[in-house]
Amino acid sequence: MDKKKYKQEIPICFATDDNYVPFLAVALASLFDNASKENFYKVFVLTSHLTEENMNSIKKQAVENSSIEFVQLSKELDKVQNMFHLRDYYSKETYYRIFIPNLFPQYQKVLYLDCDITVLADVSELYNTQIHGYYVAAAQEEVMQTFDVFGNYVEQADGINRKEYFNAGILLINCRRWRNKLIAERFVDLLNRYKFRVVQDEDYLNVLCKTNVKKISLGWNKTSYKNDDFDDKDLKIIHWKINWRPWKYKDVLYEEYFWKYAKMTDFYDKLIQMRDSRTDEDKKKDELLMENLSRMAQEDADDPNNYYRTGGKKGLFGSIFTTILTIIKFRKIINATIFRRKK
Numbered sequence: 001m002d003k004k005k006y007k008q009e010i011p012i013c014f015a016t017d018d019n020y021v022p023f024l025a026v027a028l029a030s031l032f033d034n035a036s037k038e039n040f041y042k043v044f045v046l047t048s049h050l051t052e053e054n055m056n057s058i059k060k061q062a063v064e065n066s067s068i069e070f071v072q073l074s075k076e077l078d079k080v081q082n083m084f085h086l087r088d089y090y091s092k093e094t095y096y097r098i099f100i101p102n103l104f105p106q107y108q109k110v111l112y113l114d115c116d117i118t119v120l121a122d123v124s125e126l127y128n129t130q131i132h133g134y135y136v137a138a139a140q141e142e143v144m145q146t147f148d149v150f151g152n153y154v155e156q157a158d159g160i161n162r163k164e165y166f167n168a169g170i171l172l173i174n175c176r177r178w179r180n181k182l183i184a185e186r187f188v189d190l191l192n193r194y195k196f197r198v199v200q201d202e203d204y205l206n207v208l209c210k211t212n213v214k215k216i217s218l219g220w221n222k223t224s225y226k227n228d229d230f231d232d233k234d235l236k237i238i239h240w241k242i243n244w245r246p247w248k249y250k251d252v253l254y255e256e257y258f259w260k261y262a263k264m265t266d267f268y269d270k271l272i273q274m275r276d277s278r279t280d281e282d283k284k285k286d287e288l289l290m291e292n293l294s295r296m297a298q299e300d301a302d303d304p305n306n307y308y309r310t311g312g313k314k315g316l317f318g319s320i321f322t323t324i325l326t327i328i329k330f331r332k333i334i335n336a337t338i339f340r341r342k343k
Contacts, residue, residue, distance in 0.1 A: 006040040006065060010127050011104065012111045015046040015096040021054040022267035022274075023240075023247075024115040028061040028068070029264040030257070031119040039124050041066040044104070046096040048073055057266040071103070095201050097168070098187050101175035108176045114169035114239065118257045121236035126220055131174045135183060137214035138166035139221035141202070143241065146225075153198060153297035159308035160206055166213055168202040169239050170221045183208055194312045198297050207307065224253045243286045247271045248278060 012031075016024050028043065035041050045058065047070060055070055062068050073096070097112045104110060111127050113119075131137045144151045144162045151162035158165070178184070187204055196203035218227075219234035224244040238254050240246065246255035262268045300306050 007036075007038040008124065008128075009040045009042055010111065010124050011042050011044070011107050012113060012123065013044045013046060013097065013100050013104075014113055014115055016115050017047060017049070018051055018054055020115045021050065021058065022265070022271055025058055025061055025265035025267055026258060026261045026271075027113065027115055027117050027119065028058065029261040030117075031113075031123060032061060032063045032066055033261065033264075034119055034122050035063070035065065036122045036124055037065060039065065039122075041123075043068045045070045046073065046100075046103075047071070060266065061264075097171065097173075098201070098205070099184050100173055101178040102184050104175065105179070108174070110173050110175055112171040112173055113237075116240045116245070117169065118238045118240070118254075118261060119236070120238070120257060123237075126170075126172060126216065126236075129172055129214065129216060131172055131214050133177075133212075134214040135174055135177055135181065135209045135212040136166075136205075137172040137174075137216050138168065139170065139216050139218050141165045141167040142218065142221075142223045142227065143167075146223075146227075147294075149294045149297050149301075150198075153301045154203075154206070156301040157198075157297075157303070157306040157308055158196075158203055158207055160210060164210075164213070165206055166209075166215075167221050167239070168205045169241075170237060172214075172216075190312060194307055196307070198293065198300060203307075207312070222254075224255070226253060243290060247274045248286070249283075250275065 014024055014027070024045070032041065043062075043066060045068065049072065050058075050070065058070075059068055100110050100112060101107075109127070109131065111123060113123075126137075129137045140163060141154075144154055144165045154160050154162055154165045186208055190204060190208065217234060217236070218230060219236045221237055221239050222230065222235055223241050224238055224246075235254070238257060240252075240258070243249070244252055246252045246258045252258075259268075262271050303309075
């Protein structure tokens with residue numbers, strides 16, 4: 001980056017596997033289309049592995065005032081991947097955001113974005129949010145406000161008011177404070193002590209960051225369904241969650257923005273085919289997934305041994321000495337030079 005030419009460098013992290021590359025391409029197309037020419041947008045794609053073809057397709061999205069770098073986490077990190085709790089469409093890459101401050105010690109703050117988004121504003125505005133004294137800046141999780149079963153879950157199982165529970169798909173991370181407060185290490189410790197089933201990485205982040213979150217406008221993380229309390233003129237990032245996804249269904253709210261940017265990628269035809277080839281059986285699976293998620297939320301809310309009622313002590317795996325050794329071991333891994341970068 002030519003520091004004389006650009007006003008500011010904006011570091012941005014995504015995390016993906018090959019399955020989510022089409023959505024990442026759309027996200028990048030929209031991000032760069034709305035980016036200020038005054039800034040330089042430095043994108044890091046965290047992954048375990050991507051095909052050469054997919055990496056080339058992603059690199060095509062770069063513009064003059066941007067760079068795209070692939071951070072391929074080494075096999076060392078894969079050795080502890082069995083610690084990560086996974087289900088449905090979750091992959092281990094979803095947990096990588098937690099280690100961003102440790103992987104990038106040169107930054108005081110970094111913007112993390114999920115792949116399944118469409119950007120309609122300049123993300124430098126979000127990046128420049130003042131977060132001194134906070135771990136992260138994030139928007140409230142809209143789903144928890146809309147569906148009582150999930151609102152009750154976070155209050156009764158996580159011990160967090162549903163209005164305070166944030167979505168972890170768009171995060172401005174205060175890397176310096178994150179490192180100083182050992183959030184990654186505390187995450188590893190908690191991961192060994194308690195298993196969240198419902199929202200997994202989001203639950204962990206919410207309980208770890210509780211009372212240390214700077215609220216941002218819902219416009220920066222809007223779910224693609226109608227909310228009478230939301231004014232569309234404030235729409236800045238659309239987050240395609242759960243079953244409100246245009247590559248799965250037609251007539252999804254705001255879908256025109258997704259398809260506009262999909263046409264700028266190598267994946268437009270594939271995404272159209274993905275949507276149009278879905279069967280009634282596929283749609284039934286989506287319904288069952290939502291039903292199962294709701295059932296788990298209710299079960300965990302009622303569980304006398306849930307996180308909130310036990311203080312996260314359920315399943316304590318050993319002595320304090322063993323816990324410390326585990327944290328030290330993992331800290332060495334995430335702070336070591338254990339990843340290869342490929343531009």
